[in-house]
Amino acid sequence: MSTSPKKHDVFQAIADPTRREILKLLAGRELAVTELAERFPISRTAVSKHLLILDEAGLVQSRKTGREKRYTLQAEPLSELEQWLSYFEQFWQNKMLRLKHLAEKKEN
Amino acid sequence: MSTSPKKHDVFQAIADPTRREILKLLAGRELAVTELAERFPISRTAVSKHLLILDEAGLVQSRKTGREKRYTLQAEPLSELEQWLSYFEQFWQNKMLRLKHLAEKKEN
DNA sequence: AGTATATACAACCAATTGGTTTCATGTCAA
DNA sequence: TTGACATGAAACCAATTGGTTGTATATACT
Numbered sequence: 001m002s003t004s005p006k007k008h009d010v011f012q013a014i015a016d017p018t019r020r021e022i023l024k025l026l027a028g029r030e031l032a033v034t035e036l037a038e039r040f041p042i043s044r045t046a047v048s049k050h051l052l053i054l055d056e057a058g059l060v061q062s063r064k065t066g067r068e069k070r071y072t073l074q075a076e077p078l079s080e081l082e083q084w085l086s087y088f089e090q091f092w093q094n095k096m097l098r099l100k101h102l103a104e105k106k107e108n
Numbered sequence: 109m110s111t112s113p114k115k116h117d118v119f120q121a122i123a124d125p126t127r128r129e130i131l132k133l134l135a136g137r138e139l140a141v142t143e144l145a146e147r148f149p150i151s152r153t154a155v156s157k158h159l160l161i162l163d164e165a166g167l168v169q170s171r172k173t174g175r176e177k178r179y180t181l182q183a184e185p186l187s188e189l190e191q192w193l194s195y196f197e198q199f200w201q202n203k204m205l206r207l208k209h210l211a212e213k214k215e216n
Numbered sequence: 217a218g219t220a221t222a223t224a225c226a227a228c229c230a231a232t233t234g235g236t237t238t239c240a241t242g243t244c245a246a
Numbered sequence: 247t248t249g250a251c252a253t254g255a256a257a258c259c260a261a262t263t264g265g266t267t268g269t270a271t272a273t274a275c276t
Contacts, residue, residue: 049263
């Protein structure tokens with residue numbers, strides 16, 4: 001464990017549309033591999049591989065219950081993306097709108 | 109133009125570390141292909157290919173001046189990423205709140 | 217005990233990716 | 247005009263990716 005050099009980072013993990021959809025499905029609820037696979041036109045094995053990649057990036061957590069392995073979203077690593085993005089925020093035009101939006105969000 | 113099905117989207121475009129670095133280099137200043145390539149251990153051609161992919165994703169703009177082609181950042185498409193991210197923000201912020209709660213509980 | 221279910225693991229495959237080298241073309245500077 | 251420079255384009259290559267099928271193993275159901 002620990003210092004194993006992660007083969008996949010967050011940027012790679014979210015590059016694939018299927019994986020992005022998996023993340024959405026796992027947001028909030030916990031799903032087993034089969035339950036997830038039912039929602040896609042690809043095989044369970046393929047979904048399993050996507051889950052492995054998401055796991056390497058730290059974006060999902062799994063828990064074995066009986067013969068099932070149930071996955072949930074682990075959103076924190078996305079903060080790296082957010083941080084990366086924040087550098088570029090100043091360079092696009094809706095900057096003002098965006099800041100306003102954020103300010104309003106913070107007020108609540 | 110117009111309805112050409114873009115072969116690369118923003119998510120794919122930023123998946124590669126070299127391309128992310130190119131974007132940083134192009135933030136603010138305008139650089140020609142060769143000037144960019146000098147900053148990387150790979151060939152000019154390779155950098156050119158990365159620029160093509162960034163261009164397909166709409167993340168750079170180019171302008172021909174004489175024999176040079178000069179590129180600049182076009183950050184606006186990153187808003188798609190930001191929008192995508194914003195959906196997940198609640199999930200790590202909630203967790204942080206929860207952890208804070210737990211921490212406070214422990215203190216008592 | 218015997219069968220069905222959930223997952224893992226391995227081998228394989230075609231397409232894509234990130235890189236290279238070579239050659240062609242356009243442009244600037246003497 | 248000749249040579250140097252900047253880029254584009256094509257052919258090629260190894261590694262990775264996203265997918266498959268088949269087999270094995272652990273767990274649950276009756």
